[in-house]
Amino acid sequence: MKFLAIDTSGNRLTVVAANGETVVKRAACDCAQKYSVLLMDEIEAALSLAQMRIEACDFLACVVGPGSFTGIRIGISTVKGLCFACGIPALAVTSFDAAAYAETGRKRLILIDAGHGNYYACRYGAGTEAEAEPSFLSGEEAERICDRGYAPVRAEALDLAEGLYRAARANAAQAGSTDRLAALYLRKSSAEEKR
Numbered sequence: 301m302k303f304l305a306i307d308t309s310g311n312r313l314t315v316v317a318a319n320g321e322t323v324v325k326r327a328a329c330d331c332a333q334k335y336s337v338l339l340m341d342e343i344e345a346a347l348s349l350a351q352m353r354i355e356a357c358d359f360l361a362c363v364v365g366p367g368s369f370t371g372i373r374i375g376i377s378t379v380k381g382l383c384f385a386c387g388i389p390a391l392a393v394t395s396f397d398a399a400a401y402a403e404t405g406r407k408r409l410i411l412i413d414a415g416h417g418n419y420y421a422c423r424y425g426a427g428t429e430a431e432a433e434p435s436f437l438s439g440e441e442a443e444r445i446c447d448r449g450y451a452p453v454r455a456e457a458l459d460l461a462e463g464l465y466r467a468a469r470a471n472a473a474q475a476g477s478t479d480r481l482a483a484l485y486l487r488k489s490s491a492e493e494k495r
Contacts (some may be wrong), residue, residue, distance in 0.1 A: 315343055
């Protein structure tokens with residue numbers, strides 16, 4: 301299986317290039333304000349290290365959120381453009397999927413920092429299937445869920461490059477039209493909230 305997967309939804313830029321058994325994972329930290337500058341260079345570097353051309357990919361995967369509104373839009377538009385240019389199917393991966401595949405084995409509430417003491421959250425059992433729809437929670441609401449036996453797992457503390465690789469590989473059969481690359485927003489943007 302050959303694919304390229306990217307995550308621009310948080311503070312970490314993650315690019316994974318898989319060429320059969322050769323898997324290249326690149327992650328650059330604290331670069332959320334530079335995605336539009338760094339992304340294509342990171343994609344080229346990952347593909348080069350994997351000794352693969354983008355046209356050889358079976359599909360391209362992109363994290364569609366939740367997370368940084370701007371980062372998500374940059375990632376989706378980049379992957380859509382590459383898919384259109386090369387005639388390659390697209391796969392949407394949520395931030396929660398990447399985190400769920402990075403850590404399994406216990407009931408957990410995956411938390412993604414949404415600022416101001418709030419979280420994007422999703423409950424998982426011991427595996428990789430969500431037990432409920434993702435939601436936007438206050439810190440207090442997240443604590444109440446954890447009190448019901450869910451271990452709090454902060455996504456940024458996980459190896460999300462490995463999680464993204466596993467999620468893309470496991471869900472490859474779902475790759476298809478770029479229409480599937482729709483942003484997962486669980487709340488309005490700061491600009492919309494201030495209107």
